[in-house]
Amino acid sequence: MATFFGEVLSVYSRAVEEDDDELDENEEDEQIRRELEEKREVHLHWSPEVSESLKSGNKLQCSDFILAVGQNASSFLSVHILSTPNWDTIGRASAWNERSRAVTGQGCEESACVFYRRKDNPTVLICQVSCYVAEDQLFQWTEKVFDCLQLRELNVTVLSDTSVADYKTADYLGGSSAPFLRSLHTSAFGDQPVCQSLEQPNIVTGLAAAVLNHCQVHRIAAVVYQCYSDVIGPDSVTMETYKPVLTKLGRSIQLDPSPSTDALRKFVRTTDLQSNLYI
Amino acid sequence: MFISSQSSAPSFRDFTLVMPAVAVGNVGQLAVDLIVSTLNMSRVGHIHTDCLIPMAGNNPYASSKEDGEELHTPAEVYAAAELKLAVLQIRAPILQSKTKKFRQMLVSWIKSSGFSRTVVLSSSHAYQRDDQQLQGTPLRYLVTPSLLKGSADALKELGWREMERVPAFPGLTDGNTEPRLCIPGGGITKGLYTDSCKEDLPLAVLLLFCSEGDNIPDAFALANHLNDWLHLLDDNSKQPNKWKIPTSWSLLFGNGIPPALF
Numbered sequence: 347m348a349t350f351f352g353e354v355l356s357v358y359s360r361a362v363e364e365d366d367d368e369l370d371e372n373e374e375d376e377q378i379r380r381e382l383e384e385k386r387e388v389h390l391h392w393s394p395e396v397s398e399s400l401k402s403g404n405k406l407q408c409s410d411f412i413l414a415v416g417q418n419a420s421s422f423l424s425v426h427i428l429s430t431p432n433w434d435t436i437g438r439a440s441a442w443n444e445r446s447r448a449v450t451g452q453g454c455e456e457s458a459c460v461f462y463r464r465k466d467n468p469t470v471l472i473c474q475v476s477c478y479v480a481e482d483q484l485f486q487w488t489e490k491v492f493d494c495l496q497l498r499e500l501n502v503t504v505l506s507d508t509s510v511a512d513y514k515t516a517d518y519l520g521g522s523s524a525p526f527l528r529s530l531h532t533s534a535f536g537d538q539p540v541c542q543s544l545e546q547p548n549i550v551t552g553l554a555a556a557v558l559n560h561c562q563v564h565r566i567a568a569v570v571y572q573c574y575s576d577v578i579g580p581d582s583v584t585m586e587t588y589k590p591v592l593t594k595l596g597r598s599i600q601l602d603p604s605p606s607t608d609a610l611r612k613f614v615r616t617t618d619l620q621s622n623l624y625i
Numbered sequence: 626m627f628i629s630s631q632s633s634a635p636s637f638r639d640f641t642l643v644m645p646a647v648a649v650g651n652v653g654q655l656a657v658d659l660i661v662s663t664l665n666m667s668r669v670g671h672i673h674t675d676c677l678i679p680m681a682g683n684n685p686y687a688s689s690k691e692d693g694e695e696l697h698t699p700a701e702v703y704a705a706a707e708l709k710l711a712v713l714q715i716r717a718p719i720l721q722s723k724t725k726k727f728r729q730m731l732v733s734w735i736k737s738s739g740f741s742r743t744v745v746l747s748s749s750h751a752y753q754r755d756d757q758q759l760q761g762t763p764l765r766y767l768v769t770p771s772l773l774k775g776s777a778d779a780l781k782e783l784g785w786r787e788m789e790r791v792p793a794f795p796g797l798t799d800g801n802t803e804p805r806l807c808i809p810g811g812g813i814t815k816g817l818y819t820d821s822c823k824e825d826l827p828l829a830v831l832l833l834f835c836s837e838g839d840n841i842p843d844a845f846a847l848a849n850h851l852n853d854w855l856h857l858l859d860d861n862s863k864q865p866n867k868w869k870i871p872t873s874w875s876l877l878f879g880n881g882i883p884p885a886l887f
Binding site: 357358360363379383481484486488489514517532543544546548549552558559563 | 630649650680683685687693722723836877883
């Protein structure tokens with residue numbers, strides 16, 4: 347496209363990428379593509395006991411599945427729920443993509459997406475996802491995880507972090523309103539959410555959306571609590587925004603309602619050096 | 626694949642299917658929004674697939690608080706039985722690596738559902754028009770041979786312009802420059818059209834040349850164009866604004882402005 351000054355700019359569309367006419371791929375291209383796809387596959391690694399159970403055809407009995415997507419959501423669960431010694435680590439998921447750090451060994455992946463099960467009530471499952479799951483992996487992650495769960499009378503709660511910059515509203519949001527919660531639930535969800543419903547024209551994307559889609563289509567009761575925050579990275583004020591959700595979760599899970607500041611401090615890193623750009 | 630949201634699977638036999646292609650300006654999708662919103666169509670199912678980027682939101686066609694809190698997914702099917710009309714709305718981009726799979730899935734669903742005809746609403750980059758296409762109406766159509774058999778008269782009466790085939794290398798007067806179909810910015814439109822020709826499906830494409838920007842007028846133009854053929858709205862008064870804008874069409878260009886800015 348030419349502009350008034352005579353320069354030619356390449357035009358891009360917000361909807362479609364330039365589609366290349368499907369060229370006949372030779373075998374080498376096909377193989378590379380296949381290998382890349384295999385590398386990007388989502389893998390679930392369960393503990394031996396759980397793997398045995400799944401192999402013999404018994405899915406995980408689950409009445410409550412709580413998923414935390416993002417650092418603040420994960421840290422909130424760590425501080426308020428996982429701090430009691432009642433939880434077993436039963437597995438983790440790995441999803442390699444362009445944002446995975448190129449660190450060899452299991453150490454890095456270990457902390458990125460972990461599943462916990464309550465010792466005295468094994469139908470309560472928690473999953474913390476603090477790594478990035480790419481757009482093409484979201485559906486696969488959701489299908490693989492829910493494939494392992496017994497779906498009858500399952501209640502799903504998702505806590506998800508997002509930036510307030512993504513929140514669309516007609517009234518300008520002054521700095522004081524963030525962080526705040528909005529909810530979205532499936533038709534099968536019969537309870538009352540603890541906060542306001544997400545207004546038009548806002549939407550939810552990412553893992554929370556993939557889980558909601560799956561639950562809506564398979565008629566599972568699910569609710570997403572999306573926390574809009576103006577701080578990138580772990581922050582105690584943002585974490586506290588999820589507190590109202592505890593009233594709902596507290597019915598099936600024993601909670602630590604007032605964690606010590608030491609526990610909070612462990613999860614809130616002081617700003618890393620690379621973000622001291624303007625100091 | 627299609628999953629019904631009701632207790633039993635709906636029947637689409639002999640229905641007309643209208644669907645958008647995710648294309649430049651999202652015009653097809655906006656036009657479909659207008660159709661669903663104006664005709665107050667009810668959702669009958671979801672297309673649950675790994676080919677689309679997941680997203681979720683509340684009811685984009687909510688007219689009151691009661692129906693506002695209903696979850697909607699990236700690809701849903703709406704139906705109006707009295708008009709024998711089914712509409713597929715696609716709200717999310719198709720993953721680059723899965724476009725072929727998505728097209729194949731759509732073609733097989735269209736076949737198995739028994740739609741009497743399918744209309745794809747699409748768009749193409751306006752800046753890539755050649756000299757001929759710059760003149761006259763920006764609207765074009767395409768039909769597969771299967772649909773041409775039944776609708777040739779109707780199309781002739783409407784006086785529509787068929788999408789031109791362009792030479793592969795404009796300017797080169799080579800022996801190999803056989804004109805071919807080219808829909809830049811049309812997403813899966815061309816692929817869907819050629820697949821439908823191969824599978825002998827009755828399919829039509831209605832497209833509009835446009836650029837990215839405020840595409841609401843383009844959506845109206847496309848919806849009116851479709852209405853001239855299918856007569857979805859039986860509003861005989863020549864009102865320009867017979868389409869109902871859904872509530873989700875707000876804040877398309879950003880938030881409210883901070884008062885402190887001035």
